[in-house]
Amino acid sequence: MLKQFLSRLPRKSFKSDAADTAGSNSGNNTAAAGNGASNGIQRTNSGNAASGRSNAVKKMSSAVFPASVVAGIEPLLSFKDVPNQEKQNLFISKLNLCCVVFDFNDPIQDSAEKDLKRQTLLELVEFVGSGSARLNEPAIAAVCKMVVANLFRVFPPNYRSNSTGGENEDEEPMFDPAWSHLQVVYDLLLRFITSSSLESKIAKKYIDHSFILRLLDLFDSEDPRERDCLKTILHRIYGKFMVHRPFIRKAVSNIFFRFVFETERHNGIAELLEILGSVISGFALPLKEEHKVFLWKALIPLHKPKCMGVYLQQLSYCITQFIEKEPKLASLVIKGLLRYWPVTNSQKEVLFLGELEEVLEVTNMVEFQKIMVPLFHRIGCCLNSSHFQVIAPSFFVLFCSCYCFCSVVPFSNCFLLFPFLYS
Numbered sequence: 001m002l003k004q005f006l007s008r009l010p011r012k013s014f015k016s017d018a019a020d021t022a023g024s025n026s027g028n029n030t031a032a033a034g035n036g037a038s039n040g041i042q043r044t045n046s047g048n049a050a051s052g053r054s055n056a057v058k059k060m061s062s063a064v065f066p067a068s069v070v071a072g073i074e075p076l077l078s079f080k081d082v083p084n085q086e087k088q089n090l091f092i093s094k095l096n097l098c099c100v101v102f103d104f105n106d107p108i109q110d111s112a113e114k115d116l117k118r119q120t121l122l123e124l125v126e127f128v129g130s131g132s133a134r135l136n137e138p139a140i141a142a143v144c145k146m147v148v149a150n151l152f153r154v155f156p157p158n159y160r161s162n163s164t165g166g167e168n169e170d171e172e173p174m175f176d177p178a179w180s181h182l183q184v185v186y187d188l189l190l191r192f193i194t195s196s197s198l199e200s201k202i203a204k205k206y207i208d209h210s211f212i213l214r215l216l217d218l219f220d221s222e223d224p225r226e227r228d229c230l231k232t233i234l235h236r237i238y239g240k241f242m243v244h245r246p247f248i249r250k251a252v253s254n255i256f257f258r259f260v261f262e263t264e265r266h267n268g269i270a271e272l273l274e275i276l277g278s279v280i281s282g283f284a285l286p287l288k289e290e291h292k293v294f295l296w297k298a299l300i301p302l303h304k305p306k307c308m309g310v311y312l313q314q315l316s317y318c319i320t321q322f323i324e325k326e327p328k329l330a331s332l333v334i335k336g337l338l339r340y341w342p343v344t345n346s347q348k349e350v351l352f353l354g355e356l357e358e359v360l361e362v363t364n365m366v367e368f369q370k371i372m373v374p375l376f377h378r379i380g381c382c383l384n385s386s387h388f389q390v391i392a393p394s395f396f397v398l399f400c401s402c403y404c405f406c407s408v409v410p411f412s413n414c415f416l417l418f419p420f421l422y423s
Contacts (some may be wrong), residue, residue, distance in 0.1 A: 059343035075120065079127055086141060091127060094120050095142040098185075099149040104178035114181070121184040128191045135197045143192050144206040150185045152214045155221065172221040186229040193236045193380050200241055207237065209247055216251055219268030231271040235278060246290075252276065253298040260301045269302070280321040282337040287326050295322050295329065300336035309351055323362045330363040331370040338374055346387040353382065360397065 048403070075097040082090050098120055101109050128135075135143075176182060192198065193207075215237075218230055238248055253271055259266045276299075283291055293322035299322075302315055323330050337356055342348040347409060360368075368375075 006150060021049075050057075051388050065174060076116075080122065087127075087132075088134065088136065091139055092123070092142045094124055094138065095139075095146045098124070098146050101149060102178075102181075104176075107177070118181055118184060120270065121188065122265060125188045125191060128188060128195060129195065135192070135195060135199075135200050140198070140203050143188070143207055144211065145188050147185060148211075148214075151182065151189075155204070173224050176221070176223045176226060178224065179225060181408065182226065183229070186226070186233065189234050190229070190236065193233065193240060198240075204241055204243060206403050207241065207244075209244070212237065212244060212248060218253075219271060220266055222267050227271045230268070231275055234273050238275070249279075249294065253294060256298045256302060260304050264305045264307065269309035270314050273302075273311055273318055277314060277317045277321060280318055280325070283325060285325060289361050291322075292326075292329065292332075295319070296332065296336065298334070303340040303352070305335065306345070306348065308348065312351055312355065316358055319355075320358060320362055323359065327362070329369060330359065332365040333359055333372045334363070334375060338371075338378055341378060346385070349382065349385075349390050350393055351391070353397050356392070357397050378408070 009043070075093040077090060079087055079090060096118055100113075100117065102112075102117070103116050213233065215230065219227055219231075221227055234248070240370055252275075253273065255266065256269070259269060280291075299315065299318055308315070319333055323333060334356070337352060337359070341352055379394055379398055382390050383398070385391055385394070
């Protein structure tokens with residue numbers, strides 16, 4: 001079985017620099033193998049293309065991963081068993097080995113090969129995490145190739161929940177049967193991105209817009225463990241690759257647009273908002289116009305879907321961060337809340353009242369005066385609601401508004417804006 005697994009090993013790897021190859025080239029693989037045997041290093045024959053390469057690797061763009069052929073070290077060797085000048089080639093060889101993708105729906109099928117691959121992945125994680133790995137361009141390309149082969153996949157239709165994007169918070173999450181391998185690949189990707197030896201100028205050729213888009217697609221996974229890993233990795237990419245920051249914000253906005261106005265189905269809205277909360281807190285002052293547009297066009301409409309309760313905590317944090325950065329946005333936010341205020345959904349109306357209370361706590365008198373008429377009209381409707389769960393939080397919002405209200409309007413004129421007090 002082990003030989004069958006090794007026969008599926010992709011035997012094409014990346015061209016390394018002169019220092020890494022140490023005189024070996026693609027034209028003399030036989031001689032290299034002979035020399036390797038005398039030095040106690042077993043080499044693989046890279047002259048023949050691997051017929052068993054996985055479909056994901058076959059579809060990789062040759063422009064991103066060039067099909068240069070070099071002699072590679074036998075991937076089953078340990079890093080401690082090879083000299084330092086050979087560790088880079090062994091690293092790439094092990095990455096190529098891990099490009100083989102298995103079917104985890106049957107836990108018995110290829111069990112020995114799966115265990116061997118997982119052990120190899122753990123070795124790679126330890127090697128990258130040790131800090132001794134020198135990540136040159138061939139190694140960076142090999143890591144990205146392995147990540148693409150293992151992580152980037154299309155979820156089958158029956159993998160998605162039948163609910164409207166997590167409307168029912170009591171639903172049992174679905175766990176991916178391949179998580180034992182996926183978790184190690186995510187750990188390797190995180191250590192790779194955060195490595196001090198990774199040069200952003202080189203890595204951005206492989207961690208490009210296409211890579212980021214496919215990474216964002218994975219946020220729709222129903223496995224909460226995978227979404228949690230993706231959240232950390234995307235945040236690290238945002239911090240390391242400054243050139244990609246505007247694109248990431250735009251791509252996340254597009255996900256929100258499709259979710260709000262088309263599908264209302266997505267499993268990773270809360271995780272994406274959690275990343276944005278950290279991003280917004282780091283915005284420089286004064287806020288750019290594009291950030292204000294993002295608030296109005298991307299964040300405020302997220303109050304429209306029925307399942308907003310799943311991500312309301314993260315959404316409220318993002319919005320209050322904007323107001324704390326620029327208090328003038330408070331009236332804009334309240335206007336947006338009133339625009340999407342639920343009329344027939346009492347449970348959702350309770351959520352709106354809770355968020356409105358948080359917003360009013362950071363609203364100054366000047367901004368409150370701009371929206372107090374429609375705001376008090378809405379509070380009056382809530383106090384007259386036939387649902388007792390709506391009436392109770394309405395009083396909290398009313399008390400929160402009293403100070404600002406009495407500061408800008410004489411108490412004798414209260415009935416003009418709040419006639420229900422006198423009914």
